[in-house]
Amino acid sequence: MGRKYFGTDGIRGRTNSGNMTATMAMKVGQAAGTYFLRGDHRHRVVIGKDTRLSGYMMESAMVAGFTSVGMDVVLLGPMPTPAVALLARSMRADLGVMISASHNPFEDNGIKLFGPDGFKLSDEDELAVEMMIDQEQLLVRPEDIGRARRIDDARGRYIHAVKNSLNSQIRLDDLKIVVDCANGAAYDVTPPAFWELGAEVVSMGVSPDGHNINRDVGSTALDAIKARVVEEGADIGIALDGDADRLIVVDEKGKTVDGDQIMALIGRDWHRQERLRGGGVVATVMSNLGLERFLESEGLSLVRTAVGDRYVLEAMRAGDFNVGGEQSGHMILLDHATTGDGTVAALQVLAALVQSGKPASELLHLFEPVPQILKNVRFTGNPLETTLVKDAIAHGEGTLAGKGRVVIRKSGTEPVVRVMAEGDDAGEVESVVDAICDAVKEASA
CATH class of the missing domain: 3.40.120.10 (Alpha-D-Glucose-1,6-Bisphosphate, subunit A, domain 3)
Known part of the structure; x- marks a missing residue:
């Protein structure tokens, strides 16, 4: 099943547009909170963020989402992603959330979810949460709304x-x-x-x-x-x-x-x-x-x-x-x-x-890296399924057999084919990459 919101590392995008709005953050909180309301204990989510301006907005929206379905929230403030995973597990939380777009510029933000074991959610759990995002969640009675508190010693x-x-x-x-x-x-x-x-x-x-x-x-x-x-x-x-x-x-x-x-x-x-x-x-x-x-x-x-x-x-x-x-x-x-x-x-x-x-x-320099070249080629259609591109890849693999590698993959976020090759002979590697890139361009024309 294709993913609508989650990528390989949570949900990510430019803030105040697309999937990265306060409304979306609230819906994720409601969906994830509902999904993890298991057992008869008082439920808890731990939320951390990085230092982006939009973190305040996304944090507040997620607090609204989680508390509206009956989950208590513990706010860590600016903390590394691994700290959220660690504290979610040590605080016996049902869920951990990191609001961050990692190495992206400040205009972007993202939402990463961790289970009670401190590991990122499985594909199965992410898909289940994703299916619930577009559904209306059952809001709790006024007396069962969750509480939110900020802890001061998360850093320590x-x-x-x-x-x-x-x-x-x-x-x-x-x-x-x-x-x-x-x-x-x-x-x-x-x-x-x-x-x-x-x-x-x-x-x-x-x-x-x-x-x-x-x-x-x-x-x-x-x-x-x-x-x-x-x-x-x-x-x-x-x-x-x-x-x-x-x-x-x-x-x-x-x-x-x-x-x-x-x-x-x-x-x-x-x-x-x-x-x-x-x-x-x-x-x-x-x-x-x-x-x-x-x-x-x-x-x-x-x-x-x-x-x-x-x-x-x-x-x-x-x-x-x-x-x-x-x-x-x-x-x-x-x-x-x-x-x-x-x-x-x-x-x-x-x-x-x-x-x-x-x-x-x-x-720290334990080995000499072999020459490695990576080039990105924009495409239309499905060039990797054409005989022209398949032949170019096969020829490249044959050229580098036993002394290098060819790796071809589509980007998950844009219409780009990433062509990587490496081997002992830099000139040979470059020729292989260029030949495959040319074939992808020709097949996309």
Whole structure:
């Protein structure tokens, strides 16, 4: 069944238009609240948000929706997405909600739902809620309307949990760290957590004004933190995105360390410490072939999934893996969190840095990525079903057989085909990508 509202990571869009209005937020609250009214206990939902201006509007609308169907609301204020998942579970809530559009600009917003176990809702549950959104929900009697309260210690609870993910014997005393919080949800939790563990912290992206989330800072705009790390003579840079479920690292020379390198480090170290489960790491089809080869050299496997952290998580839970993620920086460490957590993943990187005594530039570049090219081609019709495109893909796969890969996928949000290829010969990879892109254009003409 096709989805009307939910995408691969909740509901998302431009605020005050389409699916991202106050009216829609209230309907989601009523539908999700009704769906999770199970049992005879007093029902509760935990709501967090990032720092977007529209967060106030969406939060208020969702409170109205949930309370109108009889569910109590606990408001966390600006908090990272993984904090919502954590607190929903620890507070025995029936549901957790994060109001955020992650790394998108401030004009956008989104709604992510978590179950009582702290995990994002299953496809089955999302579809059930989606079907209820357009239906009139039964409103409770006046005496049964829910209550809403804001808790003041959510920040402290999350910082405590994050610090507990680190071995108690490890201190960060000798590290100077630049932390970029993207003017987002982690602005008042990640820098203090690192400071409490002994690090010298240089903070940036910690002055949210409702409009500047992800603007020229954070994990998708790295120029600022690269320059700051070099300027400060820092040991390492930690860049998060707007809701802090994504991590990109910058070494002391200002060079980017992406999710593939981070997974390689954590996977190898946990394997050597006999902490790694599943015999390997879970990543998406977009992770570099160099990661796969590195893990094989360590006696580990790489399990690939479709693009999206929800698919990574599904494979991790099915195969009992505890390390997974995406090249883009989502790191899921199931020993410590039920969803991607940039701060928790960063602490594992910092622990490795402390224990190794090596500079970040040496420790964090464990393999040389093979040349990888990704191009987007706009299309009309259904070009991937044409003989012309199928032949071009088959020819590309034959050219790179045994020494590379071809990955073709449609975007889920726009009429674009994403053509990715990688292999040892950069010129060969480029030729393969260009040939497939040309075929898609011709088939769409």
